Amino acid sequence: MALDDQASLLLVTHVSIRQGPYGPEVDEQTAAGIEQWCQHFDRVTFYGVESQANAISGGSASWVRTDEGLLGARARLVILPHAYTPRKMIRHYGAVRNELRQAVATHRHLCFTLGSIIGDWPTIAALEAIEQRRRYAAWIDRVEPFVIRNKLARAPLKRLLAEMVMPFTQAAIRYVLRKSTVALLQGGDSFAYYARSASDPHCTYDTHTRCTEQISASALLRKQDRALAREPLKIVYVGRVAGMKGPFDWLACLARLHTQGIAFQACWIGDGPDLPALKAQVSRAGLNHVIDFPGFEGRRTHLLDRLQESDLLLFCHKTPESARCLIEALVSGCPIIGYDTAYPRGLTQTYGGGLFAPGHSIEKLADHVARLHHDRQALCQLMEAAALSGTLYNEDAVYAHRAALMRRG
Missing domain, CATH: 3.40.50.2000 (Glycogen Phosphorylase B;)
Structure with a gap:
């Protein structure tokens, strides 16, 4: 040989x-x-x-x-x-x-x-x-x-x-x-x-994002204008509905926001073993009208479009991992809000674009989202920072x- x-x-x-x-x-x-x-x-x-x-x-x-x-x-x-x-x-x-x-x-x-x-x-x-x-x-x-x-x-x-x-x-x-x-x-x-x-x-x-998929200045401006118009927050997550992704923490955070009277429309794009249980819990909580589960989406352009249209990506990862959806969100000018670990901190350490809750705290995570809901100027600044961070990854x-x-x- x-x-x-x-x-x-x-x-x-x-x-x-x-x-x-x-x-x-x-x-x-x-x-x-x-x-x-x-x-x-x-x-x-x-x-x-x-x-x-x-x-x-x-x-x-x-x-x-x-x-x-x-x-x-x-x-x-x-x-x-x-x-x-x-x-x-x-x-x-x-x-x-x-x-x-x-x-x-x-x-x-x-x-x-x-x-x-x-x-x-x-x-x-x-x-x-x-x-x-x-x-x-x-x-x-x-x-x-x-x-x-x-x-x-x-x-x-x-x-x-x-x-x-x-x-x-x-x-x-x-x-x-x-x-x-x-x-x-x-x-x-x-x-x-x-x-x-x-x-x-x-x-x-x-x-696997390309330079050509980076959110344009005009698309970012439209997103910021919509946020400043104080429309309901568009919250998204992309990934498997499985324990390590923290789907029930994600739901608990949204339920907390709902009880605070914060208007939002949320969706989890993906499938997985915990999807039936998560849907059932959403129904029991009476949140079907504000949380959607469109299922698996294999078309990258459609995923990136959804991220560009969203105000923030909410994640509750229970294990240290390097989820690509966080990079895809930044490329789409979509701030990443979730549990604090070295991975998301590293992605945003140069230009920003994220807010992170220590100790897997649902309460602190909900507080971050609530603050962005009330301070739309801060949300717009975070969108711009996210887009800048996204330019680092292609x-x-x-x-x-x-x-x-x-x-x-």
Whole structure:
């Protein structure tokens, strides 16, 4: 197995891939990302995990073919087994390790998206790179222990077992980080949690917004004029309706605003496992007339239009994560109002555009929104600051930055 002379890139990730009628398929945003990598590397091999959705239908992702255009010419997608239990991982370990051994040996640049240990093929790829004494980039996009604890909050036995295993899995992740040439830590939360374990850590961002999608001056002015006219606040959130996104905190904040007599129209764009329960709770609270659930929206232009039309994005993330919707909101001149963590603070530290409530406080979060309702001039200033912050984040810039770092790996 000889190392090629091309600028080839091996990416081993946790992204879901399904087998479609014309070959492997990924979600629309992943396809856009791989296409970006193809612009920076001669050849890209992208490993993901077998999707648990039906191969032709099911789920709310916008699946994209990968056999055409730049993807078809430069990228090769490989589906690894879904093995997030010890039994499944043991069953597939030997074959996957052999597959990754060959891939590591034959690619010039290596990058692995780390998660945990069980079913975590990127970490296995990193261990293989260490054994072969190869340089590699380690990529982390969320703080996994917090995600696991939130996911198992209502399953005490599973939570106990996870807590027992977590010190060992996190020790392995930090070992792989220490051995990496460069660490790509997505957003302030991941950077704050893992930077000390890496020899060369960098705070990076992930977005698929383009310079042409930045809100125009005229659209921003129309939005500000509407706010100054004291029309009801337009409040939005975009994402999965799942525990880690804090949908019931989001509703509790809106209910508090409603009892204060603050006029608003809110919508949560997305679907997810907690959507039926959230809708039922909205009905019980008598808020159907002010809260809407339009469901999953796969058309990016429509999402950005909704964000540009909204006065603020309200978020209640329960775990440290690097949600792209916050960047998309800033690009759309839509202030981000939510729970305080390093990620949103980092996004707005240069120009502003956000207000954050410490300690996951629903009361303080509602107070922020109420103040903006009463002080529309402050809301307009926050919209302008959000738009300025949004100019810092576009797809070409963030991928060029990460590609340059990957070449050091």
